[in-house]
Amino acid sequence: MSSAQISDHRPSRPLVAGSWIAAFVPLFSLGLLTAVLFAVAAAAARSRSLALSAAGYAVATVIEFVAVKHSDPIFATVLVILMFGATGHAVWVRDRVVGAMTQQASHREQVAALHPPAPEAAIVTEPVVQAALQRRARRAQARQLLSTDPNLATELAIGRPDLRREFDDGGLVDINNVPESILAQLPGVTTELASQIAAASRVCRLACVEDLVVFAGVPNDLAENLREYSIFRERC
Numbered sequence: 226m227s228s229a230q231i232s233d234h235r236p237s238r239p240l241v242a243g244s245w246i247a248a249f250v251p252l253f254s255l256g257l258l259t260a261v262l263f264a265v266a267a268a269a270a271r272s273r274s275l276a277l278s279a280a281g282y283a284v285a286t287v288i289e290f291v292a293v294k295h296s297d298p299i300f301a302t303v304l305v306i307l308m309f310g311a312t313g314h315a316v317w318v319r320d321r322v323v324g325a326m327t328q329q330a331s332h333r334e335q336v337a338a339l340h341p342p343a344p345e346a347a348i349v350t351e352p353v354v355q356a357a358l359q360r361r362a363r364r365a366q367a368r369q370l371l372s373t374d375p376n377l378a379t380e381l382a383i384g385r386p387d388l389r390r391e392f393d394d395g396g397l398v399d400i401n402n403v404p405e406s407i408l409a410q411l412p413g414v415t416t417e418l419a420s421q422i423a424a425a426s427r428v429c430r431l432a433c434v435e436d437l438v439v440f441a442g443v444p445n446d447l448a449e450n451l452r453e454y455s456i457f458r459e460r461c
Contacts, residue, residue, distance in 0.1 A: 235327070247266075256289065256306075259307045
């Protein structure tokens with residue numbers, strides 16, 4: 226086994242330092258936190274014996290509170306057990322708890338290494354994702370141009386894939402002016418729906434995706450999807 230592999234199974238310095246501090250909690254807390262300490266250690270090490278010790282110390286703590294008013298000798302005895310006896314016990318089991326926690330951490334790292342999550346950065350750099358993001362940016366740029374300079378937008382034929390043009394608008398479609406064949410190429414739009422949209426646009430100018438629902442019978446969820454690609458200009 227290589228030195229790198231051996232070092233992987235050694236407890237970290239913060240864990241070792243923390244374990245020594247924890248071992249003296251019974252002494253520093255006058256025995257009041259002894260049961261809590263061993264309960265935490267039992268959970269961390271997944272140890273049944275430590276869980277039984279925690280239960281025993283919890284009972285001793287209850288006895289201590291009862292005896293404080295009724296029996297000084299019993300109180301003193303239990304206090305010594307909870308403070309000094311438990312401190313010695315904690316020091317004795319410290320290595321076992323630290324070792325168990327280190328093994329569990331190593332196991333979690335091995336499992337994570339076998340099933341690494343897909344990094345978001347890797348997903349974004351996929352060519353197909355990059356292309357989709359570029360088209361989205363193109364659509365946003367074209368919409369901005371349409372709102373600030375409508376005449377230039379007309380000259381560039383934004384939203385008119387049926388016309389000869391050189392400007393890439395990211396796939397925008399001018400609902401009121403393109404032929405049915407172009408409408409039918411929109412995601413989720415059937416030939417029948419394309420005919421309904423074209424007929425509605427001839428009767429009245431469609432101004433938003435909500436008009437597609439009201440006047441052309443487009444389902445709400447589909448209309449929301451079309452919002453990304455649709456623009457609504459006056460009929461030419």
